[in-house]
Amino acid sequence: MAEDRAPSEAIVICTRNRPGELRRTLMSIAEHPPSQDAVLVVVDASDPQARARNRQTVDPPRPSIPCAYWPYGDTPSSSRQRNYALERLPESIEIVHFLDDDVTVHADYFEALSAVLRTESDVGGVGGIVLEPSTDAPSARSERLQSLFFLSCAEDGHVLPSGSATSAQQSIPNDTSSRRNTEWLNGCSSYRRSLLNRHRFDEALTGSSMLEDLDLSYRIHRRARLVVEPEARLTHRRSARNRPDAEQYNRVLAVHRRWFVEKHFDGVAPRLAYWWSLVGRLLAITASSAPHRTAARRGLLRGLRTVLTRSHPLLSDCPPHTGSASGPS
CATH class of the missing domain: 3.90.550.10 (Spore Coat Polysaccharide Biosynthesis Protein SpsA; Chain A)
Known part of the structure; x- marks a missing residue:
């Protein structure tokens, strides 16, 4: 320089x-x-x-x-x-x-x-x-189920009202x-x-x-x-260090997606989409053969309880959506 x-x-x-x-x-x-x-x-x-x-x-x-x-x-x-x-x-x-x-x-x-x-x-x-890192591509059946439960869609780079999003990168x-x-x-x-x-x-x-x-x-x-x-x-390279385990990841994801939905979307429909997506995640984890399946399901259920009781600072302090896109400064 x-x-x-x-x-x-x-x-x-x-x-x-x-x-x-x-x-x-x-x-x-x-x-x-x-x-x-x-x-x-x-x-x-x-x-x-x-x-x-x-x-x-x-x-x-x-x-x-x-x-x-x-x-x-x-x-x-x-x-x-x-x-x-x-x-x-x-x-x-x-x-x-x-x-x-x-x-x-x-x-x-x-x-x-x-x-x-x-x-x-x-x-x-x-x-x-x-x-x-290389991962197996989802099957056509898996893609249909993800779409059904508002976990994904055919459009790249799209944010769904459930709080899920598809990658464009x-x-x-x-x-x-x-x-x-x-x-x-x-x-x-x-x-x-x-x-x-x-x-x-x-x-x-x-x-x-x-x-x-x-x-x-x-x-x-x-x-x-x-x-x-x-x-x-x-x-x-996706370092394994400082990454949450399967239980922690699924618990935190459930809470943070709820926070995102409440912050960015108005009305009842996005809330229903969020809950429906949790049903889809629970079914997907249960049907999975992954070695951490039990821990992942336990984490998701813990996240569900946290959302229902709103016993997390993100949910207890989250202001209602006002339509403003500026967010916190």
């Missing part, structure tokens, strides 16, 4: 207790840095030992891109850590690229996303294709399509700074902040176009 020019883009990575994964992610960025003047920021909520390793990784000078290491001492929360970064970024920043700490950036990733935001004024956010075999619109983006996406000044991540979400990306991007979608740029690609 030229010394007399302030950075116009920022890459923000929030991390917690994944020093090995973070190092691999930073190495991939160093191999494929953005061509624009940019700064890379690591917001670290790790425990002391992991924090020391992360600081050593970030501190060495990297000619390809300036790095900033910002320790985060408050309650670990991906949402709060990202907002912390937004509050401290230089005024010159126009585009913010959010990345997870366990991804590998491919060549021209940042250029492809930046080009969209710099050439299409009506686009507020853009994401690339996220390559995930997956890799599609033999896909030659160009840029496509979407109603939401995952956590590895890029936004205009001007929109992020008005739309922040919801700080009611703590820990891994499940659905923080869906919540933020869906709010921005109501104000500006969101698109997926197939030329931008990264690989999500």
Whole structure:
């Protein structure tokens, strides 16, 4: 970066207790840095030992891109850590690229996303294709059942009133399509700074902040176009560290989806869609042959009880939907 020019883009990575994964992610960025003047920021909520390793990784000078290491001492929360970064970024920043700490950036990733935001004024956010570890494709019967229970639909990038959403950032075999619109983006996406000044991540979400990306991007979608740029690609290595087990995942998902529905949708129909989707999830888990099936079902039932009793801060503090898309600041 030229010394007399302030950075116009920022890459923000929030991390917690994944020093090995973070190092691999930073190495991939160093191999494929953005061509624009940019700064890379690591917001670290790790425990002391992991924090020391992360600081050593970030501190060495990297000619390809300036790095900033910002320790985060408050309650670990991906949402709060990202907002912390937004509050401290230089005024010159126009585009913010959010990345997870366990991804590998491919060549021209940042250029492809930046080009969209710099050439299409009506686009507020853009994401690339996220390559995930290989999984078996769902059968036609499974897809029909997911559609029946409002867990999925045929339209990519669609947010359902049940709180479920279909991805638009997956890799599609033999896909030659160009840029496509979407109603939401995952956590590895890029936004205009001007929109992020008005739309922040919801700080009611703590820990891994499940659905923080869906919540933020869906709010921005109501104000500006969101698109997926197939030329931008990264690989999500999906670290097993700091991930909830099957029971915890299903319990938290049930609660957070209810929170999302209450926050974004009016009327009785979305509430009914949410409950119907829980029936579908329960049936799918029961019929599954997965080794963690029992734990997953137990977690879903615990989440169901939490929603019914509203014994969770997200539900007890969630204000009624007012039609405003701005969300918390």
